[in-house]
Amino acid sequence: MLTLLPTPIGNLADITLRALKVLADSDVLMCEDIRVSKKLISLLEKNPLVQDNFPTIFDTKQFISFHSHNEKEFLASVDKSFFEKNVVFMSDAGMPCVSDPGVSLVAYAINNNIPYDVLPGASAGVNAYCFSGIHSDGFLFTGFLPHKQKDRKDHISNIIKGISTLDQDIVIVMYESPHRILKSLEDIASLYPDADLFAIKEMTKVHQKFFHGKTIDVLEQIKKSNISGEWALVMSVEKVLEPSLSLTQVVQMDMPPKIKAKILAKLENKDIKTIYEEICKEGQSK
Template identity: 45%
Template sequence: MVYFIPTPIGNLDDISVRSLKVLAECQTLFCEDTRITKKLLSLLSQRHGIEFHIKQFISMHSHNETYLLSTIDKTIFNETVGYLSDAGMPCVSDPGSALVRFCQENTLAYEVLPGANAALLAYVSSGIQIHQFLFYGFLSHKGIERQNELFKALNAPYAVIVYESPHRIEKLIEELVQFAPQRSIFAIKEATKMHEKRFFGTPLAVKEAFKTANLKGEWVVVINPEAQEGGEAITKEDLLDLEIPPKQKAKLLSKLTGLSVKEWYTKLQN
């Protein structure tokens, strides 16, 4: 049996009794980072008085999972096997899905245990009364790709959940100030940890609050859909009014309208 085991996202007490029992039965652990997993098991062993009997730790992440699974000795799955990402639920903005597919394709029994998840915690904490939400994970780091993804998210008729690093959280809030100034947003950093901090309001209000805040730590941002505020989705006119280079503007307009980038670029030059 292959178990996909969620790990705490900050507070060690969030590990489930069932996860501890399964970990105690595992002979092999696939890990996003073996060092982090070994440290976690050491802490859990000290806190709960449990002795783990892991014979081998195998590093498996987005850069090596394809090769690893194509060359692995399948007899390893004759024993109890677990997979852990560094924090939270495997496969949710973390590696693991390739191993799920491998189990399906090779008729290996597998089970996913429920547990900690930053996106759901942030959604519940936000108080946003929308029953549908879109989990976007991390936006691209920069450039037109990031803008395209952000506009797609802002045009969704649902609450949108975005992960962001401490290095780019201010950039995200600035983008929301520019492109969605009337939205209600909720931002939480270091969820379940000692220095957890929450922010709620318009993007501009959150930007002001950031001036005196420590922004270190991992972030989750929940964005209210514009329909809830009585507004409209991003329009062609909104994009035409943006003060950005014509080439970028043409690409955005192409995404929104379906016309080619070349057609829009020609229009913008006239």
């Protein structure tokens, strides 16, 4: 049996009774970082309620490292009989599979008919969305922003263009590290200075702090603050629909075949030469 187990994103009191029961019954703990998981267990051991009601959590267990750098190798070499034990996968903080390892484990379990379960628990993205107070019909979670500035700006712009085509009002939920939070906010502010932005750090922890307002104003506030800790951003941008042509409209347009071929190749992600030859054949048959 495989169980994916969420862990608190900061406040240890957010762990569930069900998670404690699964930990108590576990034989093997697969961990994104063994050191982080062992520290969590050592902190739980100091809680009398946990000690009295779930003492087997602290029995000797097998710890296995499982993260983005070794997951393919591990799953290629492991025998499915391994999961006849009570195997638990723990992420460092929050929900497995959400900007954390775990998806490949679930896929492996499905493909090999291994019983599995996923426990519900804290997720920084969902918590930030609820915290923001920004009215919407839902949110699009995009995980961590790209490291490079050009990639980051393109990423944000493409997402905004995409959700602008929807009938619903959708906000964007993003993660960012303390090392890049100011650079990312500067990029967002350069693109959408008047966007409605909510930024929160150290959720559920003692130093939890959040900011809300126009992107440019939030940036200035955070510049004057302590930026340590992991960040979550929730952003709402007014829809800006760009004029566009459909594939059918381009095909029906009267223009030189070479230019039409270039446009269609871009739209259909096909070879220009092939499309050009097709256009010429159609022209000859008329």
